[in-house]
Amino acid sequence: MIQVPKQWSDVTVEQFIEFNGIAKDQGAYYYNSEALSILADEPIEIIEDLDVDELTELIKENSWCVSEPSKKYKHELLGMKFKPFNKLTLYEYIDLDYYFINNYIGNLTNICAICYRQTRVNEWGEEIMEPYDFDCTLRADKFLDLPITDVYGILQEFIKYRDNFLKNYENLFSGELDEDLTDEERQEMDPEEIKEIEKEQSLAKWSWEQTIYSLTKGDITKSNKVGALPLIYVFNILSMKKELDI
């Protein structure tokens, strides 16, 4: 008897990541059998031995998984606390930004490892969060067995925060990194134009490194200090520098 979860809260983060990674161009039966295998936590061979009508029936009974999980998230998990996005440091934001741009579902546990932090009370009785000087990928596995509904909402929350952040500091961002020029495009442009585009692409590619390099005035031994500064503070300074042209 195949037991399928009844709701997203019965599905783990690991299952959800796997579920989201199913190829969507291999046909409906491929998709549905893989989905069922992941959600029911049964080997694919067991699902493949079912009569196709049984699969259809099971998929019909479990149509809840067509919808998205709840967009809420827990503020405390595994003895750690959620770090509000407006308190992020530059390095934390850079890493989150990278994980979001490069398959945020696949990187969900890395994202969680950055967002949930250990805390302690300092000598002044204030709760402080651990600094971001650990490798988030080593901590990521801790989140795999949690229900997806504990953390899924972080994604939307960060996307909202990121959009707002990019809007607030749009004068500091030079736009998205374009694709490389094709041979046909090159043929239609003059060499100066090509040089200019390539320079822009190169600047965009190294934008974060360039920001840090400029803030440390080329002294890369100070990079970690700059990276640990609050994101908003860094961007306010960058805005000021740009406005005053200093």
Added chain:
Amino acid sequence: MINVLNREIPNQLDEITIEQFETITEINNNQELDPIDKHLKVFAYLGIPESEFWDYDVADFIGVVKDFNKLEQKEHPTVEELELEGFTYKAQMKLTVRDTKMIEKVALHKEKGYISEMLAIMFKREDLTAAEHYADAHIKYKAKLIRKLTANVAVPYLIFIAEKISQQVKNDTSTQAVE
């Protein structure tokens, strides 16, 4: 069979082979050919060169096409057992998820020869393991043998597969990307 230019050409499902049926279907699905070209190619494939129709009256040609496309209304009993090169292959009107996934893959990716491969998936040798049965080389080999059978063998299975797939499309509960 119909008589065209003093030659007998097969046009009924129990007269043409699955291979011929697949080729005719492929010609008919060719979007680059107009209806007349399609039929000229079909007749050429069945043994009447295009050049023999060059002096043919258009109205007569249309008549030939109509006769060729006229299928006799008859039952196509389900063949559940095939004897091919000394082995017995059995099929039932039943599909496992694995069968269906493979059939779906064939239907999605194979432009020619998908009917014989679909049948090759459904007809199984009882002495083989699942791994042996579903092995790509075995399916291809069996499809090659099945291609020589008459197309009427395929009809009940094609109807059955189409019904199953349309049921899936009707339910259409395949999960969407959660983005």
